[in-house]
Amino acid sequence: MKEHLQALLEQALERLKIQGEIPSAITVPVRVERARDSAHGDFATNLALAMAKPAGHPPRKLAEKIVQALPPDPVVRKVEIAGPGFINFFIDPLAQFEIVSRILAEGERFGRSRSGGGRKVHIEFVSANPTGPLHVGHGRGAAYGASVANLLEAVGCTVHREYYVNDAGRQMDILTVSIWVRYLQNCGEALPFPANGYRGEYVLAIAEALQREHGEAFRLPAAEVLRGLPPDAPEGDKEAYIDALIERARNLLGGDRYEKVFQTGLDAILGDIREDLEAFGVRYDLWFSERGLVRAGRVREALDRLGDGGWLYQREGATWFASSRLGDEKDRVVVRENGQATYFASDIAYHLDKLERGFDLLIDVWGADHHGYVPRLKTAMRALGAEPERLEVRLVQFAVLYRGKERVPMSTRAGEFVTLRQLREEVGKDAARFFYVMRKAEQHMDFDLELAVSQSNDNPVYYVQYAHARVCSVFRQLGEKGWRHDVDRGLKCLHKLTENHEQALLGCLARYPETVERAAAMREPHQLTHYLRELAGLFHTYYNAHTFLVEEDALRDARLNLIEAVRQTIANGLSLLDVTAPESM
RNA sequence: GCGCCCGUAGCUCAGCUGGAUAGAGCGCAGGCCUCCGGAGCCUGAGGUCACAGGUUCGAAUCCUGUCGGGCGCGCCA
Numbered sequence: 001m002k003e004h005l006q007a008l009l010e011q012a013l014e015r016l017k018i019q020g021e022i023p024s025a026i027t028v029p030v031r032v033e034r035a036r037d038s039a040h041g042d043f044a045t046n047l048a049l050a051m052a053k054p055a056g057h058p059p060r061k062l063a064e065k066i067v068q069a070l071p072p073d074p075v076v077r078k079v080e081i082a083g084p085g086f087i088n089f090f091i092d093p094l095a096q097f098e099i100v101s102r103i104l105a106e107g108e109r110f111g112r113s114r115s116g117g118g119r120k121v122h123i124e125f126v127s128a129n130p131t132g133p134l135h136v137g138h139g140r141g142a143a144y145g146a147s148v149a150n151l152l153e154a155v156g157c158t159v160h161r162e163y164y165v166n167d168a169g170r171q172m173d174i175l176t177v178s179i180w181v182r183y184l185q186n187c188g189e190a191l192p193f194p195a196n197g198y199r200g201e202y203v204l205a206i207a208e209a210l211q212r213e214h215g216e217a218f219r220l221p222a223a224e225v226l227r228g229l230p231p232d233a234p235e236g237d238k239e240a241y242i243d244a245l246i247e248r249a250r251n252l253l254g255g256d257r258y259e260k261v262f263q264t265g266l267d268a269i270l271g272d273i274r275e276d277l278e279a280f281g282v283r284y285d286l287w288f289s290e291r292g293l294v295r296a297g298r299v300r301e302a303l304d305r306l307g308d309g310g311w312l313y314q315r316e317g318a319t320w321f322a323s324s325r326l327g328d329e330k331d332r333v334v335v336r337e338n339g340q341a342t343y344f345a346s347d348i349a350y351h352l353d354k355l356e357r358g359f360d361l362l363i364d365v366w367g368a369d370h371h372g373y374v375p376r377l378k379t380a381m382r383a384l385g386a387e388p389e390r391l392e393v394r395l396v397q398f399a400v401l402y403r404g405k406e407r408v409p410m411s412t413r414a415g416e417f418v419t420l421r422q423l424r425e426e427v428g429k430d431a432a433r434f435f436y437v438m439r440k441a442e443q444h445m446d447f448d449l450e451l452a453v454s455q456s457n458d459n460p461v462y463y464v465q466y467a468h469a470r471v472c473s474v475f476r477q478l479g480e481k482g483w484r485h486d487v488d489r490g491l492k493c494l495h496k497l498t499e500n501h502e503q504a505l506l507g508c509l510a511r512y513p514e515t516v517e518r519a520a521a522m523r524e525p526h527q528l529t530h531y532l533r534e535l536a537g538l539f540h541t542y543y544n545a546h547t548f549l550v551e552e553d554a555l556r557d558a559r560l561n562l563i564e565a566v567r568q569t570i571a572n573g574l575s576l577l578d579v580t581a582p583e584s585m
Numbered sequence: 586g587c588g589c590c591c592g593u594a595g596c597u598c599a600g601c602u603g604g605a606u607a608g609a610g611c612g613c614a615g616g617c618c619u620c621c622g623g624a625g626c627c628u629g630a631g632g633u634c635a636c637a638g639g640u641u642c643g644a645a646u647c648c649u650g651u652c653g654g655g656c657g658c659g660c661c662a
Contacts, residue, residue, distance in 0.1 A: 037605070046604060049642070059642070083605050084642060129662065169662055239661090318660050329588075329658080336660040343662050371589050372657045397590070397655080439598070442590055444655065446597065451611085459624080460610075466624050477621045518601065530599060533609080544617085544626040585624070 001510070004075065005032045005043055005089055012069035021065055026054040032089075034511070041080065041088035042507075048085040059085030096503070097494035099510045103565040104487065111516045111572050116155035122354050123149050125365035126277065127164040130269045131175045132200050134276050134420040137367065140445070141396045142420070143436035143577075145365040146282045147525035148394070150576045155520040160359065161284045164350060167266055168290040169343060173246045174198065175269075176262045180249055182207035183218060183261075184225065191222040195233035196242040206268045210261065218261060220252050276420050280429055281578030290346055293353065299341050302349035302384075303334060311383045321348075326379035348380045355386050363523070368395045368442070394523055399436070399447040408449070427452040430579045434461040437525040437577060460533050464570060465582055467536035471567035472583040474548055478560070481549060485564075490557030497558055501542040505562060508535050512569050516576070525577065532573045539566050 009030045017024040028051045035044045048063035055062055063081045070079065078090035103110045125145025128138045146161075153159045166172075178197035182204050185191065193199070210218065225248060232241040250258050270287075277284075293299060303319070306312050311322050312334070319335035321344075334345040354362050366373070374395075378388045401408035401418060408418060423432055431452040438460065439445045451459060478485060497506070512531070519527040548559040571581040 033601075033604090035605090036601095036608095040605070044605090049604080052642075086605070131662095166662065171662055316660085320660095333660045338660080340660085342660070367656095368590065369656055374589085395590075443598080444591065448597085451597090462624055463610090466622085470622065470625085474621050481621090514601090522602085526599080527601080530609080537609085540625055541627090543621080544623095547621065549621050584622090 001075075001091065001095075002032045002034075002043065002514070004073075005045070006030050008070055008073055008076070009045060009047060009066070011071055012066050015069040016065060019069075021069075022051070022055045022057070022062075026051065028054070035088060040082060040086070041078070041090040043089040043091070045087050045089075046085075048081075048087060052085065063087050093498075093503075094495065096506045096510065097497065099506055100494055100561050100565045101491050103509065103568050104491070104561060107568060108572060108575075110568060111513050112154050112156070113513060113517060114156035115517045116152055116157035116520060119157045119360040120160070120358065121152050121157045121361045121363060122160045122162060122357070122359040123152070123363040123365070124162045124164055124354075125149075126282075127166070128273070129166045129169075129171055130266055130273065131171050131198060132269065133202055133272050136401055136418045136420060136423050136447070137398060139280070139420045139423060139432060140399045140436045140441075141365050141367060142277060142280055142282050143433050144394070144396050144441050144525065146280075147433075147437050147528075147577050148363070148365070148520075148523050150578070151516065151520035151523075151525060151528070154516055154576055157520075160286070162286045162288055163284045165270065165287055165289045166343075167270075168294050168346065170243075170246075172262065172266065174242055175203075175265050176258065177242065177245050177249050178203050179206050179210065179265045180218065180253075180261050181245075183210050184220070184222065186211055187216055187219045189219070189222040189225075191226055192232065194242050194245055195238040202269070202272070206265050209268065210264050213264075214260075218253060218257055225249075225252065272421075276424070279424060280420065281433060288350070290350070293346060293349055294341075298353055299346050299349040302352045303341070303345060305352070306334075306348070306380075306383055309383055309385075321380070321383070323376050323379040323383075326382050328376045328379045332376055344376065344380075347377065348384070351377065351381065351391065352384055355381075355384070355390070360390070362391045364391065364393045366393060366395055368397045371395050392523075394441060396441045397444045399445045402446055402448045403450055423449070430465070431459065431461045433577055434464075434529060434579050438529045440524065440526050460529070461579065462585070463540075464532045464536040464574065465580070466585060467539045468567055468570045468574070468581045469583060469585045470539070470543060471563045474563060475560070478549060483549070483556070485560050486553070486557050487561060489554060490559075490561035493554040493558040494561065496555045497562055499542075499546060501538070501545050502559075502562060505535075505538050505542060505566060508538050509565055509569055512573070516573075528573055528576060532570060535566065535570060535573075539563070 009032070013022070013030070016022045028047065030045065030047055032043050032045045035041050048059045048066060052059040052062055057065070060081060063085045067079050067081060067087060075092050075095045076089055077092045080088045080090070082088050123145060126134070126138055126142045128134055134142070149159050149161050174196065175198055177194065178199075181191060181193055181197065185193070186207055197203075229244050229248065230236050230240050232238055253261070274287075303312065306321060311325075313320055313322060317337040318333045320331045321334045322331050324331050332344055333342055334348070335341050351362065374393045377393070378391060381388050381391050426449060427435075435447060435452050452461075475485070497503075512535075515527060515531045519525055546559075548556065548563060550556050550559075574581045
């Protein structure tokens, strides 16, 4: 409808230009919006206001000219000029009914479009280090990324979902020795747990599994392990201690056994992460290994490429990327003095790899604490010859957990965080997924566990799902009363839907496709949650105000068509959020 | 100190890229089941859009500054 009115306005402008009423040179984007107030009709445009200055006419006068030049159209019942020069369109009510037939005809496809232009989009999200289970902080990125991916697919993009597995860095070595120390302790060796190690219970569980499967194959005397190590915190430096311990583990265990402990830890944790995400409704097309990237020589390649472009230089024994020449605040090290590539270097290689795989757009979803990282990665894109717009970084702010009024402490260090699994078990997948995307991503969020789990009216998830279940319930009642739903008869009698509640619902339903389009274009799934809440609210109001299962066949079928359209739309919207639409609750 | 995000009703938040009288939910005060599911509905009170300037027909929205909150500024990942 918007497009239709925009086309009419374009025609009017053409006509005015030909008539010489307005200069033909000026171009103003024609934008039609839904009127907020029904007194202002159904749609409105500020075209005359926007054009007044370049056209050299006062806005109201210009509006009159535009209205006169507007070609007649059966759908447009009335056009008014209001306020400073808005042009308001009143749509023929009969045209509003069309949405119901459309929804029933399109079913699950209703709301899908091609507005994304078939772009190939790569979206990387979560990508938490496989050094421990996912916690609630990762949940928001997961819910957001998955919903954005679904939205992009709904508007016709080809979407590739990917998890970047950081299995190559020092953190993984720290995990490895953490497991090993726990294992040695379990074997009866008396040695202290490193201050900088991973303390979570999952480490113990992995150590136990290691012992079950391999007995004492990795056991060494504590004295040998500890001999000559520098002091650990608090007296000593915990970083130096753990590095020495890693070195010691490598030497004593040898490459193969060290690798075995490493791999056991990685597999266990990654397996957990996959399981968690799966249960959270999140699926990936690819789990991309950083180690694989390094082993394939891709990091070297990427650095060579930067070097060929003249972007690298040596200083103080390290290799630097001259990112400040492209606007970063300072240059960045890519190869350390000790010859090891930095995390940044493999990240550059990873993004180069993505670019070479032929995606039109790369979307990275990161925690907001990584925001300082955005400019340098953008400069790397440019140095590699890619337009920086091909990389879009979406930052997701932290969620602070509450139980009622009380803030839930979160400390990864001490291992006393709430895992995503605990959250899911406590509030359920549906509530968690919905809650996480209810707020704008860049908005700090308070996540109240008590609220999410409460089966009450304060809980928007149930409110929306309940609307869906209620429609299903009406259809069950229909059968019990011995009636049958005649869809065609209902479609012919849609004009009987004249109540205010029905008109409001029709208007809301008509807005669904554009809501999906906007949410996708802006990467804002929260727009969809707000829409669904509104639609459900209008339905509940309607439900209370009118009986659907009336004696009059034609009216009953018309109403059933309307509420079936509501049900379908809610189901479609929820599915984009990976939230279920239950038939009963 | 510098950079990024944020500041809208008692609380949690929307506000459709600058439009018309700033909206929801919760909470609070009242009301609605002989009726398709009360996990629902209706009515009401509640605002200096942090503050001060600026841009223009028009600002919660854009620009500058101030104040307040969060996060980040490693040869960590």
